[in-house]
Amino acid sequence: MSKFWSDIVHKLTPYVPGEQPKLDNLVKLNTNENPYGPSPKVLAAVKLEAADTLRLYPDPNSDTLKAAIAEVHDLNVNQVFVGNGSDEVLAHTFQALLKHDKPLLFPDITYSFYPVYCGLYDIEYKTIPLADDFTINIDDYEQPNGGIIFPNPNAPTGIPLALGHIEKLLEKNTQSVVVIDEAYVDFGTESAVSLINRYPNLLVTHTLSKARSLAGLRVGYALGSADLIEALMRIKDSFNSYPIDRFASAGAIAAMQDSVYFEKTCNKVIETREALIKSLRTLGFDILPSGANFIFAKHQVVDGAELTLKLREKSIIVRHFKSPSRISPYLRITVGTDEQSHALVEVLKALL
Numbered sequence: 001m002s003k004f005w006s007d008i009v010h011k012l013t014p015y016v017p018g019e020q021p022k023l024d025n026l027v028k029l030n031t032n033e034n035p036y037g038p039s040p041k042v043l044a045a046v047k048l049e050a051a052d053t054l055r056l057y058p059d060p061n062s063d064t065l066k067a068a069i070a071e072v073h074d075l076n077v078n079q080v081f082v083g084n085g086s087d088e089v090l091a092h093t094f095q096a097l098l099k100h101d102k103p104l105l106f107p108d109i110t111y112s113f114y115p116v117y118c119g120l121y122d123i124e125y126k127t128i129p130l131a132d133d134f135t136i137n138i139d140d141y142e143q144p145n146g147g148i149i150f151p152n153p154n155a156p157t158g159i160p161l162a163l164g165h166i167e168k169l170l171e172k173n174t175q176s177v178v179v180i181d182e183a184y185v186d187f188g189t190e191s192a193v194s195l196i197n198r199y200p201n202l203l204v205t206h207t208l209s210k211a212r213s214l215a216g217l218r219v220g221y222a223l224g225s226a227d228l229i230e231a232l233m234r235i236k237d238s239f240n241s242y243p244i245d246r247f248a249s250a251g252a253i254a255a256m257q258d259s260v261y262f263e264k265t266c267n268k269v270i271e272t273r274e275a276l277i278k279s280l281r282t283l284g285f286d287i288l289p290s291g292a293n294f295i296f297a298k299h300q301v302v303d304g305a306e307l308t309l310k311l312r313e314k315s316i317i318v319r320h321f322k323s324p325s326r327i328s329p330y331l332r333i334t335v336g337t338d339e340q341s342h343a344l345v346e347v348l349k350a351l352l
């Protein structure tokens with residue numbers, strides 16, 4: 001606390017990201033990173049950027065990157081917005097499209113950055129409880145609102161919502177923006193991108209941090225009607241003209257273009273996830289359905305906080321959320337390599 005701070009700083013409750021421990025030999029399954037490195041084509045492209053041209057600013061509009069993204073999703077370039085990680089894209093979205101007189105709606109259990117952005121931008125919000133089985137019931141969102149946002153698959157549950165439900169929501173909710181945060185969509189969840197040309201109030205956000213193995217490069221994007229994208233551009237150009245640096249641009253373009261590597265690594269993560277679910281079930285875990293690169297698992301006897309600590313003593317790091325109490329028995333476990341899964345299962349066998 002300081003008398004030098006602006007008023008709003010006193011009131012903020014900042015987001016706390018998952019730990020990035022500076023220790024070697026950890027089995028790090030706490031922040032949903034991809035266990036496989038980025039495509040070799042990405043590394044080659046980034047290396048090429050270490051050149052004299054670094055003295056020049058990058059393209060403020062990231063036109064080449066936007067074109068590569070538009071091509072993957074079969075959209076026009078003016079339907080693409082890019083930012084420094086999808087967190088930045090989401091922040092601009094909250095400010096540009098979700099601050100209205102009526103409250104923004106999102107689930108009570110969801111990505112915990114959403115209420116933080118509401119605090120930062122003074123946005124009124126209302127949380128909608130997930131059903132008892134942790135699913136999103138779209139009928140619950142049929143009420144006056146200044147916008148709706150949720151991840152699909154949801155985080156930290158990992159549960160996917162079928163595209164038909166999202167379309168039903170869009171049919172009923174035409175007067176405010178619906179944002180589907182598809183950070184984990186490539187691990188087996190249906191994407192809503194195919195609905196963009198029919199619903200001008202739909203914005204879909206993606207990240208290169210997960211399926212494209214580039215959490216360290218910080219690139220995310222939003223897809224939607226040209227009208228929604230223009231609002232995001234107006235915020236971005238009032239905030240930071242160059243959010244995508246030359247390395248990020250080169251690496252992200254190469255990543256978007258390497259669909260073979262992308263599909264191979266996503267399929268491998270899905271395969272490992274299914275094998276891990278099977279093994280954990282035999283050890284007495286209940287596991288929610290996952291369309292993500294992580295699982296949400298509760299042991300039938302041992303508490304989530306206790307298991308997290310015990311795993312940590314064995315150098316395995318998973319994520320535990322103390323609140324709300326409904327999810328405190330659960331561990332959120334990132335799907336790693338087969339070797340990491342094996343290490344986790346062996347340690348759990350010994351612990352339990």
Ligand SMILES: Cc1ncc(COP(=O)(O)O)c(C=O)c1O
Nearest residue numbers: 085086087111151183207209220
């Ligand atoms: C649901 C969800 N959305 C968005 C993000 C942000 O990802 P990034 O800023 O790395 O693109 C995350 C990160 O974990 C997430 O879990």
